[in-house]
Amino acid sequence: MRRPARLVRLAVPALTAGLLLTAAPPAQAGQPTAEVVTTTRHDDRSVALTFDDGPNPPDTHRLLExxxxxxxxxxFCLWGDHVREHPEVARAIARDGxxxxxxxxxxxxxxxxxxxxIRADLEATSAVIREAVPGAHIPFFRAPYGSWGQTPEVAAELGMQPLGWALAVGDWEPPGTDELVRRVVDGVxxxxxxxxxxxxGDRSQTxxxxxxxxxxxxEQGWRFDRPAKTA
Incomplete structure (x- = not known):
């Protein structure tokens, strides 16, 4: 079950803490670092959509459509228990690229x-994902609730870039489709x-x-991109 109150409380300070990890020595080009990435690959009017806590039929299937x-x-930031329950949905996500x-x-x-x-959990999660999607490439890790602790360093050691966010629209409430649209348009x-x-939960509004x-x-000149591997 999600804990919305904790997410609201932890997300901003935890993300700020993650950004402070940039003081760590830089890795080789193309290698994950302990820096929590919150940007796309480009600084122009680009945006990266990310979705947490799936797979969750039927909402994930409809989102893919x-x-x-x-x-x-x-x-798609995959919750291991849900991948185990719905491996066919994880495969559909990967199949769509x-x-x-x-x-x-x-x-x-x-x-x-x-x-x-942390290492034991992340390795178990990646193993479950690859059981559902053989040979899956998993370039990112996102900490639940944005509560990072020592996860960025461990994720980077396992070949995954820590992935944060610049805008959280609060769809876990859920506030209604019109409000979600407004939050993204006004906040991006x-x-x-x-x-x-x-x-x-029910993510039909999302x-x-x-x-x-x-x-x-x-229409407003935005384009859709992927998250950066390093900022």
Missing amino acids: VLREHHVKAT HTLCNHTMHHDDMAGWTPEQ TPGAVVLMHDGG VDAVDRLVPLLR
């Missing part, structure tokens, strides 16, 4: 976990990674919002 219709590629992200096995708050505990900034959800947002943002 919407993204396919609008020719948009997104990033979307980027996969490790979102832990049980969606626990890892702020106080040891590196050994150049190069922003946007956090939404396709799992963790899917409806995405269907309206994509053409609306394109």
Whole structure:
């Protein structure tokens, strides 16, 4: 079950803490670092859509249809337990060419976990994803609730770039499709990674919002991109 109150409380300070990790020595070009990425690959009017807590039929299937219709590629941060329950949906995500992200096995708050505990969870989650999608490339990791703790360093060691966000629209409430559309249109900034959800509850409002947002943002000169591997 999601814990919305905790997400609201932890997301901003945890993300700020993640951004401070830029003081770490830089890795080789193209290698993951412990920096929490919140931007797209380009600084222009581009935006990256990311979806947490799936796979979750039927909302994920319908979201995939919407993204396919609008020719948009997104990033799906997969909850290991849900992948195990719905491997066919994980395969559908990969088959459509979307980027996969490790979102832990049980969606626990890892702020106080040891590196050994974190590593065991992340490895188990990636193994479940690859059981559903053989040979899956998993370039990103996102901490539940934005509660990073020591997860960025461990994720980078496992070959995954920590993925944060620049805009969280609060669709876990849920506030209604019109309000979700307004929050994205009013809050999006150049190069922003946007956090939404396709799992963790009824996400039909989110899917409806995405269907309206994509053409609306394109009319305003925005284009859809992938998250950056490093900022």
